[in-house]
Amino acid sequence: MPRPWGPTTTAIHAGKRFNPTRAVTTPIFQTSVFQLLENREGAEFAASIEPPAFYTRWGNPNTSEVEAVLAELEGAERALVAASGMGAFALVFEAFLKAGDHLVAPAAIYLGTEQLIRRWEAERGLKVTWIQDALDLGEWAAAIRPETRMLWVETPSNPTLAITDLAGVAALGKRHGIRTVADNTFPSPIHTKPLALGIDLSVASATKYLAGHSDVVAGVIAGSEADVVACWQMTKVFGPTLDPMAAWLLHRGLKTLALRVRRASDNAQALAQWLLWQPAVARVDYPGLPGHRGHEVAARQMVEGFGAMIGFELRAGLLAGQRFCEALEVVTRGVSLGGVESLIQHPASMSHLKTAPEVKARLGISDGLLRFSVGIEDQPDLIADLERGFQAAAEAR
Structure with a gap:
């Protein structure tokens, strides 16, 4: 065979x-x-x-x-x-x-x-x-x-x-x-x-x-x-x-799916670990982190990485989330995901702005939540861009 x-x-x-x-x-x-x-x-x-x-x-x-x-x-x-x-x-x-x-x-x-x-x-x-x-x-x-x-x-x-x-x-x-x-x-x-x-x-x-x-x-x-x-x-x-x-x-x-997905997943794993150490971040949701509640199950059913999507919550809330996204130059504000470019959205002021509070609570969408689709850019450039976002969020308080 x-x-x-x-x-x-x-x-x-x-x-x-x-x-x-x-x-x-x-x-x-x-x-x-x-x-x-x-x-x-x-x-x-x-x-x-x-x-x-x-x-x-x-x-x-x-x-x-x-x-x-x-x-x-x-x-x-x-x-x-x-x-x-x-x-x-x-x-x-x-x-x-x-x-x-x-x-x-x-x-x-x-x-x-x-x-x-x-x-x-x-x-x-x-x-x-x-x-x-x-x-x-x-x-x-x-x-x-x-x-x-x-x-x-x-x-x-x-x-x-x-x-x-x-x-x-x-x-x-x-x-x-x-x-x-x-x-x-x-x-x-x-x-x-x-x-x-x-x-x-x-x-x-x-x-x-x-x-x-x-x-x-x-x-x-x-x-x-x-x-x-x-x-x-x-x-x-x-x-x-x-x-x-x-x-x-x-x-x-x-034709380039495997190459793109593996690269983006590697980026996401590194950025999720980096985000854990940022004082402005209250929570990082990424199944590749050992502290993620579903990590053990994810490790059984996912191979060669844990995907390129990260959710992270800013401690400062709604205005900080908006300012964070507005300050980014490499990461693009957008509601989709999965492209070669990194995309970020602030659901509370974007996709779920008109959603009822009880529905947002059920979906786990807080005022400070950011949904980050990590692309295939170079990690140092993404980190530098996120640092710009954190600076803008700090100034918004």
């Missing part, structure tokens, strides 16, 4: 069967429709699953190629790309939930995912149990009901970097016949492969680390053939198709 490829070799060379040309880099098939050489082909393609050369809402060589790469990286039978991460998440809901079903999810979760769940709750009668302590498998087990159809996991969580035991939740799902879904956006398949730990579906915003250059909006679903085809059937109906140019850019980004 041949030795399996590593992630970078996979990202560069998997999926080549979808390139019908002699070009080393697959061209962009910027077309909505493909010529049918015979009438028979039209009937065959219309009845087939995700044909790459029929109609781009069904499939396209660029999307087929990048899906093959993503499936290999995730260790999945099949993958499906969508026009955004939220588009991918919504497809999973449409494919596997119906009105009146019960869902279990962490209380501290990405705001967009929560909004999707709340919409289903209000409009379709979805019943939801919110897990307060994602690390407590007993709480997950106690939440399960006869009508539970999905356990949704996010680890590390957004924005507080809480850890969930993926293998433990997967085992609960298997025991009760419940589908388990993990949002793998933060770690990417370089650090975590949820399917290898027993999770049924791995979903992610490919906008982030997978594409990695802040120039693509995309999502991905990876899992069994049957589950992913069920999601593709929803795509064919609802139409959140990734366009060929975006698929091409996503594939280009994947």
